[in-house]
Amino acid sequence: GADSVESLVASLESPRKVMLMVKSGQPVDDFIELLIPHLDKGDIIIDGGNSQFEDSNRRTHYLREKGLLYIGTGVSGGEEGALLGPSIMPGGAKEAWEHVKPIFQGISAKVADANGDLTVPCCDWVGDDGAGHFVKMVHNGIEYGDMQLICEAYILMRDLLGMSANEMQAVFADWNKTELSSYLVEITADILAYKEDGKALVESILDTAGQKGTGKWTGVTALHLGVPLTLIGEAVFARCLSAIKEERVQASSVISGPTPVFTGDKAAFxxxxxxxxxxxxIVSYAQGYAVMREAAKEYKWELDCGAIALMWRGGC
Structure with a gap:
C-alpha cells in the first residue's frame, strides 16, 4: 500500500501505469493534476470510472501535450465482475495499449474459444480518445433498455395474468435456458425467489429507480447525432417517472385505470x-449500435462492432 501520491508513483516501474477509479467529472481532473508533477514522459494514466467520453477526448489531448499517455476505459461487471473478471473497454492513446494489454486481458472475463476453452478475453482496444468510454456509455444505455423490458414483461405477468412471484420466478428461470440467457434474466429469477418473513421481497422494494447518468448521456448523444434511440430513451424516461413517487401516489388517488382481464391461453401468451x-x-442493441456507427463517423473513430460484441459476451 501507499500513503501518498508520491510514494505510489515512486513504487512503480517505468512506464508507470496509474489507474483511477473515482467519481466522474472534476475528481478525475483533480487526481490527474495531483499525478502530473510526479510522472515522466511516456507514463500512463488510466481512468476506469464512468466518465463522459467528451472528457476523455479532452484528457487524451491534454496529457499528450505534457508527454503523458491517457486511457479512458469502461469497466462493466459490478461485484461479480470484480470477483470473476469484468468486461473492459479501453480507448485513448493507442501507444499505451501495448503496456496495459497483458494486464487488462489478464484480469478480464474469459469466454469460450472454438474448442470450448475459456481463453478469449472480454477486452480489446476500442479506439482513439474517448472511444472506450463512449462504448461503455452505449453499453449502459442498452442495459437500461434491457432492464426496462424485463420490468414490462414482469408487470404483464403480474397485473394481466395475475401470476405470483413464485410463478414468475419459474418463467424467468426457464427463459434463462433459451436465447434470453443473460445475467439480468438470471438475477431477475433470483430476486423473485427471495423471501423475507415468508413474503416475496420484490413487493417490499420501493418502486423508485436511481441512475448514474450513462443512460441519459446515451439519449442526449443520440439526439445530437440524429439517431432514433426510442427504446433506450423510453427506458431513461421510465426511471425519471419512477423517481417522482409523491406525484404518482397523488395522481393515483384521483385517477384510476381499467383493471385488465385476461381470457386467453396463458401458456401461449x-x-x-x-x-x-x-x-x-434486438431492437435495443440495434439502436445502440446505430449510435456507435454515427459516432464513429462524427469523431473519426474506427470502431470494430464485431469486436465490441465479443467484449460484451462475458463479465458485464
Whole structure:
C-alpha cells in the first residue's frame, strides 16, 4: 500500500501505469493534476470510472501535450465482475495499449474459444480518445433498455395474468435456458425467489429507480447525432417517472385505470411474451449500435462492432 501520491508513483516501474477509479467529472481532473508533477514522459494514466467520453477526448489531448499517455476505459461487471473478471473497454492513446494489454486481458472475463476453452478475453482496444468510454456509455444505455423490458414483461405477468412471484420466478428461470440467457434474466429469477418473513421481497422494494447518468448521456448523444434511440430513451424516461413517487401516489388517488382481464391461453401468451422480449432486446442493441456507427463517423473513430460484441459476451 501507499500513503501518498508520491510514494505510489515512486513504487512503480517505468512506464508507470496509474489507474483511477473515482467519481466522474472534476475528481478525475483533480487526481490527474495531483499525478502530473510526479510522472515522466511516456507514463500512463488510466481512468476506469464512468466518465463522459467528451472528457476523455479532452484528457487524451491534454496529457499528450505534457508527454503523458491517457486511457479512458469502461469497466462493466459490478461485484461479480470484480470477483470473476469484468468486461473492459479501453480507448485513448493507442501507444499505451501495448503496456496495459497483458494486464487488462489478464484480469478480464474469459469466454469460450472454438474448442470450448475459456481463453478469449472480454477486452480489446476500442479506439482513439474517448472511444472506450463512449462504448461503455452505449453499453449502459442498452442495459437500461434491457432492464426496462424485463420490468414490462414482469408487470404483464403480474397485473394481466395475475401470476405470483413464485410463478414468475419459474418463467424467468426457464427463459434463462433459451436465447434470453443473460445475467439480468438470471438475477431477475433470483430476486423473485427471495423471501423475507415468508413474503416475496420484490413487493417490499420501493418502486423508485436511481441512475448514474450513462443512460441519459446515451439519449442526449443520440439526439445530437440524429439517431432514433426510442427504446433506450423510453427506458431513461421510465426511471425519471419512477423517481417522482409523491406525484404518482397523488395522481393515483384521483385517477384510476381499467383493471385488465385476461381470457386467453396463458401458456401461449407467456411464450409470445418471451418472443416479444427477445425481439425488443434486438431492437435495443440495434439502436445502440446505430449510435456507435454515427459516432464513429462524427469523431473519426474506427470502431470494430464485431469486436465490441465479443467484449460484451462475458463479465458485464
Amino acid at each position: 407467456i411464450e409470445s411474451l418471451r418472443q416479444a422480449l427477445l425481439a425488443s432486446k
